[in-house]
Amino acid sequence: MHNYLAICHVIATVLSxxxxxxxxxxxxxxxxxEDMGLTSDERALxxxxxxxxxxxxxxxxSSEDKERLRDGLLAATLADGKISPHETxxxxxxxxxxxx
Numbered sequence: 001m002h003n004y005l006a007i008c009h010v011i012a013t014v015l016s017x018x019x020x021x022x023x024x025x026x027x028x029x030x031x032x033x034e035d036m037g038l039t040s041d042e043r044a045l046x047x048x049x050x051x052x053x054x055x056x057x058x059x060x061x062s063s064e065d066k067e068r069l070r071d072g073l074l075a076a077t078l079a080d081g082k083i084s085p086h087e088t089x090x091x092x093x094x095x096x097x098x099x100x
Contacts, residue, residue, distance in 0.1 A: 003065045004036035006057035007072055008046045010094055014076045016049075017086035028079040032072060058097045066098045 011032055015025040033043050045051070058069065073094060077087045 003057060003061050005038060005042050005045070006051075006054040006061070007065065007069045008033050008036060008038060008042075009049075009051035009054035010058060010069060010090075011072050011076045012046050012049065013051070013054075014073055014087050014090045014094075015079060017090045018084040019086070022080040024081070025076070025079045028076060032076075055094075055097055058094060059099075061098065069098065070095070 008029070012021075012029055015021050015029055021029075029046070030043075033046060038046070058066075061069065073091050077083045077091060
């Protein structure tokens with residue numbers, strides 16, 4: 001799994017952590033996938049939460065990609081205007097995987 005696909009998987013996980021992905025959150029995810037150049041097949045994998053290998057990819061990312069993911073996570077948690085405890089837990093787990 002390449003890093004941009006893994007980043008989008010993790011962002012999708014954060015956006016859906018509270019059990020519902022709001023319209024603002026869906027739009028945020030679509031924009032992130034567009035910005036990272038994901039193919040239509042890769043976007044379908046993200047939308048369907050087919051994220052096998054995403055956490056392993058996060059652990060081995062370059063510093064630059066870890067920063068990109070960190071920034072994406074922060075923006076994702078604010079996409080719907082509120083931060084849930086579930087989102088916070090996912091962000092904490094991912095930042096630990098990244099060694100941050």
